[in-house]
Amino acid sequence: xxxxxxxxxxxxxxxxxxxxxxxxxxxxxxxxxxxxxxxxxxxxxxxxxxxxxxxxxxxxxxxxxxxxxxxxxxxxxxxxxxxxxxxxxxxxxxxxxxxxxxxxxxxxxxxxxxxxxxxxxxxxxxxxxxxxxxxxxxxxxxxxxxxxxxxxxxxxxxxxxxxxxxxxxxxxxxxxxxxxxxxxxxxxxxxxxxxxxxxxxxxxxxxxxxxxxxxxxxxxxxxxx
Numbered sequence: 401x402x403x404x405x406x407x408x409x410x411x412x413x414x415x416x417x418x419x420x421x422x423x424x425x426x427x428x429x430x431x432x433x434x435x436x437x438x439x440x441x442x443x444x445x446x447x448x449x450x451x452x453x454x455x456x457x458x459x460x461x462x463x464x465x466x467x468x469x470x471x472x473x474x475x476x477x478x479x480x481x482x483x484x485x486x487x488x489x490x491x492x493x494x495x496x497x498x499x500x501x502x503x504x505x506x507x508x509x510x511x512x513x514x515x516x517x518x519x520x521x522x523x524x525x526x527x528x529x530x531x532x533x534x535x536x537x538x539x540x541x542x543x544x545x546x547x548x549x550x551x552x553x554x555x556x557x558x559x560x561x562x563x564x565x566x567x568x569x570x571x572x573x574x575x576x577x578x579x580x581x582x583x584x585x586x587x588x589x590x591x592x593x594x595x596x597x598x599x600x601x602x603x604x605x606x607x608x609x610x611x612x613x614x615x616x617x618x619x620x621x622x623x624x625x
Contacts, residue, residue: 402465403546404539405429411554416561416569424561429534431556431582432541435549436533437469439589442545446528451476451520454500459513460528465538467511470531474506474514477524481506481516489517552585 405428412424436442447461462468474481484492484505492505500521507515514528534541546553555578562575 401543402463402540403543405432405541406539407546408550408554408557412557412561415558416567418568419561424557425539427557427560428553429536429538430560431553432545433533433536434556435552435586435589436531436541436545439586439593440470440531441549441589441593442466442469442532442542443472443593444530444532444542446530448525448527451503451516451522451524451526453521453523454519456497456517456519457509457513457515458526460530462512462530462532463542465535465540466532467535468508468530469533471506471508471514472529472531474516474529475527476503476516476520477526483507484517489515493517549585549589552582552589555579555585556582 405425406421408428409421409424412428413419413421416424444463449458449460451458460468471483474483481503482505484507486507489496489505489507496517497519499518501518502522503516503518503520505517507517509515516526532542540546559575559578559582562569562571562578564570
């Protein structure tokens with residue numbers, strides 16, 4: 401469930417007389433994005449998908465209006481995969497694209513994809529837990545984030561609005577106060593997010609999982625004999 405950025409307008413409009421709703425909403429959005437990027441509070445288990453034999457690049461599907469900031473875990477057929485950078489993967493498995501097997505590692509691709517290695521040789525369920533953030537054209541964010549960190553978001557929006565120069569509402573001193581409150585709120589949110597992710601049991605038992613098959617067409621090379 402999502403909460404619209406417009407819901408915070410009544411808390412901000414009196415502090416910035418003459419400011420348009422559009423500008424206020426834009427700065428609310430920016431505050432929410434920064435909160436999510438810095439504190440990592442927006443964590444979600446994404447929709448389960450299935451691997452396909454010979455394919456190593458897979459799309460992941462965050463909720464509408466969000467992007468994947470960071471991948472926390474990838475579980476393939478009930479087993480945690482180890483995260484690697486592209487360079488480290490090439491060092492560990494120099495010819496990983498040329499053979500298939502049970503994946504042991506994952507690499508984050510572009511904003512909404514992951515790469516599994518070795519290349520999967522069977523259809524198996526994959527669960528991704530990720531840190532999300534709103535996109536820059538979003539109109540809302542997850543209700544838990546918006547409700548739990550409402551004051552921090554309002555402080556972040558006011559910090560941005562009050563420091564805009566040469567406006568009726570410009571107040572550099574006030575911006576400094578709200579900026580400090582925003583930073584303190586992010587620090588508190590970061591501690592809470594870190595605590596929530598500690599000791600999470602990641603082993604999963606699969607039984608009759610129904611998931612959408614989603615994958616890209618990157619297959620292992622075929623060799624002539």
